[in-house]
Amino acid sequence: MRLVIARCRVDYSGRLTVRLASAVRLLMVKADGCVAVHSDGGAYKPLNWMSAPNTLVEAADRWTVTNPRGESLTVFLEEVLLDTTHPLGDDPGLTKDGVEAHLQELLAARTTVLGEGLRLVRREYPTDIGPVDLLCRAPDGAAVAVEVKRRADIDGVEQLSRYLDRLNRDPLLRPVRGVLAAQAVRPQARVLAEDRGIYCVEVDYDELRGADLAELRLF
Amino acid sequence: MKFRAERHEFADAAAWALRTVGTRVTLPALSGVRLEVSGDRLGLRSTDLEVASELSIPVQAERDGVALVPGRLLGDVVRSLPNAALSAEGDSERLRLQCGRARFDLRLMPADDFPAAPVIADDAAAAVMKAEEFARMVTQVVRAASTDDARPVLTGVQLEATAGSLTAAATDSYRLARRIVPWEQGAEMTVLVPRRALDEARRSAEQLGSEVRLVLEPNQATFEFGDRRLVTRLIEGRFPDFRQLVPEGHERRLEADRAELIEVVRRVSVVGEGSGSTTPVNLHLHPDSIDVSAGSGEVGQADESLPGTLSGEELQIAFNPRYLTDGLEVAGGERVVLEFRDELKPAVIRPGEPPATDDRDTASDFLYLLMPVRI
Numbered sequence: 001m002r003l004v005i006a007r008c009r010v011d012y013s014g015r016l017t018v019r020l021a022s023a024v025r026l027l028m029v030k031a032d033g034c035v036a037v038h039s040d041g042g043a044y045k046p047l048n049w050m051s052a053p054n055t056l057v058e059a060a061d062r063w064t065v066t067n068p069r070g071e072s073l074t075v076f077l078e079e080v081l082l083d084t085t086h087p088l089g090d091d092p093g094l095t096k097d098g099v100e101a102h103l104q105e106l107l108a109a110r111t112t113v114l115g116e117g118l119r120l121v122r123r124e125y126p127t128d129i130g131p132v133d134l135l136c137r138a139p140d141g142a143a144v145a146v147e148v149k150r151r152a153d154i155d156g157v158e159q160l161s162r163y164l165d166r167l168n169r170d171p172l173l174r175p176v177r178g179v180l181a182a183q184a185v186r187p188q189a190r191v192l193a194e195d196r197g198i199y200c201v202e203v204d205y206d207e208l209r210g211a212d213l214a215e216l217r218l219f
Numbered sequence: 220m221k222f223r224a225e226r227h228e229f230a231d232a233a234a235w236a237l238r239t240v241g242t243r244v245t246l247p248a249l250s251g252v253r254l255e256v257s258g259d260r261l262g263l264r265s266t267d268l269e270v271a272s273e274l275s276i277p278v279q280a281e282r283d284g285v286a287l288v289p290g291r292l293l294g295d296v297v298r299s300l301p302n303a304a305l306s307a308e309g310d311s312e313r314l315r316l317q318c319g320r321a322r323f324d325l326r327l328m329p330a331d332d333f334p335a336a337p338v339i340a341d342d343a344a345a346a347v348m349k350a351e352e353f354a355r356m357v358t359q360v361v362r363a364a365s366t367d368d369a370r371p372v373l374t375g376v377q378l379e380a381t382a383g384s385l386t387a388a389a390t391d392s393y394r395l396a397r398r399i400v401p402w403e404q405g406a407e408m409t410v411l412v413p414r415r416a417l418d419e420a421r422r423s424a425e426q427l428g429s430e431v432r433l434v435l436e437p438n439q440a441t442f443e444f445g446d447r448r449l450v451t452r453l454i455e456g457r458f459p460d461f462r463q464l465v466p467e468g469h470e471r472r473l474e475a476d477r478a479e480l481i482e483v484v485r486r487v488s489v490v491g492e493g494s495g496s497t498t499p500v501n502l503h504l505h506p507d508s509i510d511v512s513a514g515s516g517e518v519g520q521a522d523e524s525l526p527g528t529l530s531g532e533e534l535q536i537a538f539n540p541r542y543l544t545d546g547l548e549v550a551g552g553e554r555v556v557l558e559f560r561d562e563l564k565p566a567v568i569r570p571g572e573p574p575a576t577d578d579r580d581t582a583s584d585f586l587y588l589l590m591p592v593r594i
Contacts, residue, residue, distance in 0.1 A: 217392045
C-alpha cells in the first residue's frame with residue numbers, strides 16, 4: 001500500500017470529464033494497482049479512482065493512470081508532502097460470526113431439521129446480489145432457499161426476500177420457497193415472513209452440535 | 220568469564236539449548252540462555268519452567284564466570300558467525316564475542332534471576348535405552364495424546380516402569396496408543412510427561428543417536444544424552460486406566476498391506492477435507508477385499524477397494540480418517556492387522572506378524588485402539 005499526501009489537481013477523462021481543482025489530497029496506490037484519490041471527509045468513497053487492471057506512469061510532476069477501456073486519470077503533483085509504502089500482507093477477508101457460520105454448516109449436514117425430506121443442493125448458492133446460505137430441494141422437487149441467522153429480525157426477512165426475488169428470475173429454479181432458520185425469531189420478523197410466505201424455523205444450536213458429535217469415545 | 224571454543228561446537232550447543240527458551244514468559248530471565256564457565260567446560264542452560272535443557276562443551280577456559288544472554292539474540296548471533304575460532308569474555312553486564320574479525324558486544328540480563336538447575340536424586344528409577352528405540356517408542360504413542368488443554372492429563376504420555384518393562388501410553392479419548400519396551404531396572408515408577416517435552420526428547424534422540432538414559436522421579440522426568448539432558452516437569456492428575464479399555468477378544472480379524480491401506484484411505488478421504496468438520500471414511504470388509512469410501516452430498520464421493528483377508532463376518536465400519544492413518548502409520552511393518560468386534564466398539568490396530576528373524580517388534584508390544592464413528 002503506497003500513501004501519498006500531495007497538493008494536486010486531477011483530471012479524469014472517459015465516460016465523462018471531471019476536473020478536481022488544486023487541493024491537498026490523499027492518493028492511495030494499492031498492491032493490485034488500484035489508484036484512489038481521497039479528500040479529508042466521507043467514510044469510504046474516493047473523489048476519483050481507477051480500478052485495476054491499469055497502468056500507472058509516473059513523471060516528476062504528474063501521474064498518468066490509464067486502463068484498457070481508454071479512460072485516463074491524470075494527477076498533476078504540485079507539492080508532495082508525504083510518500084510512504086507499507087506492505088499490508090494477505091487480507092483474511094470478512095468472516096461470519098463463528099456461531100452463525102457453524103450453524104450453517106450443521107444445518108447443511110442435517111437439512112431435514114428445516115423441513116421434511118429437504119435435500120441439500122449446495123451451501124452459499126450464488127446470486128448476483130450475494131450468496132444465499134443454503135439451497136435445497138423439497139421432496140416435490142421445488143427449490144428452497146434457506147437463510148441462517150443467530151437471531152432473525154426484520155432485516156433477515158428483507159435479505160431473504162431479496163434473494164428469493166433474484167432466484168425466482170431463474171426459470172430452472174422457480175418457484176423458490178424461503179425458509180428463515182435461526183436460534184430465535186423475533187415476533188415482528190415472524191409476522192413479516194409469514195405474510196410473505198416465508199417459513200420460519202427455530203433451531204437448537206446445542207442439540208445440533210450434540211448430533212454432530214457422531215464420534216464415539218473410549219471413555 | 221573468559222573462554223575460547225570451537226565455533227561449530229558452541230553454535231551447536233547454543234542451538235540445542237535455545238529449544239527450551241521461554242517464548243511467552245512472565246519472568247524475563249527465562250528468555251535467556253545461562254552460560255557458565257567452570258574448570259575447562261562451558262555449561263549452557265535454559266528453561267521455560269516446563270522443560271529445562273542443560274549441556275556442557277569443552278572449552279579453553281581462562282576465567283570462570285556466569286552470563287545470562289538473551290536467547291533470541293544469541294541464536295541470531297551464532298547463526299551468523301563466520302567460520303573461525305571463537306573467543307568470549309564477559310563481566311556481569313556485557314559479553315564480548317570475537318569470531319574471526321567479527322566482534323559482538325552483547326548486553327546481558329541479571330543472571331541471579333535465573334532458576335536453579337533441577338536436582339536429580341541418586342536413587343531415582345533410571346534405565347538406558349538405545350536412542351533409536353526410544354525415538355521409535357515416542358513416535359508410536361505421542362500422536363494419540365490430546366492437543367486440547369481442556370483436559371491436561373490427556374495432553375501427556377504416561378510412562379510406567381515396572382520390573383522388566385516400560386509401558387508408554389497416550390490417549391485423547393478417541394484413540395489410544397500403547398507401546399511396551401524392555402526396561403532393565405527393578406524400581407517401579409509411573410509418570411505423566413507432557414507431549415511437547417517427550418517430542419523434544421525424541422528430536423534430540425534422533426539428532427544425537429547413541430543412547431538415552433531415562434530417569435523417572437515423582438516430580439520430574441529426565442532424558443540424558445551423554446553430556447546433554449532435558450528435564451521436564453510432570454502433569455499432575457490421574458491418567459485413565461487404559462488397560463480396561465483394551466478388548467480381550469475380537470470377532471473379526473483383517474490383515475492387509477499397511478502402505479496400500481494408508482494410501483487408499485488418504486486418497487479416498489480427500490473428498491471430505493476442507494468441509495470444516497471431518498467426514499468419516501467407511502470401510503466395508505469382505506472376506507478377501509476392503510471397500511473404502513468417503514464423501515458427502517455437498518462435496519462428492521470417492522471409493523476404492525484393495526485386497527485384504529478377513530476372518531469372521533462381513534462388517535461396515537467408519538473412522539475419522541486422520542486417526543485411522545495415524546494408527547496405521549505408527550504400527551510399522553509390512554502387514555497390518557485390524558481386530559473388530561462390531562461397528563460401534565473400538566478397533567485394535569497391531570503390526571502384522573514379524574518375520575522370524577526380526578525380534579524387535581513382537582506383535583504384542585504395540586497396539587493402537589481406535590473408536591469408530593457412528594454412521
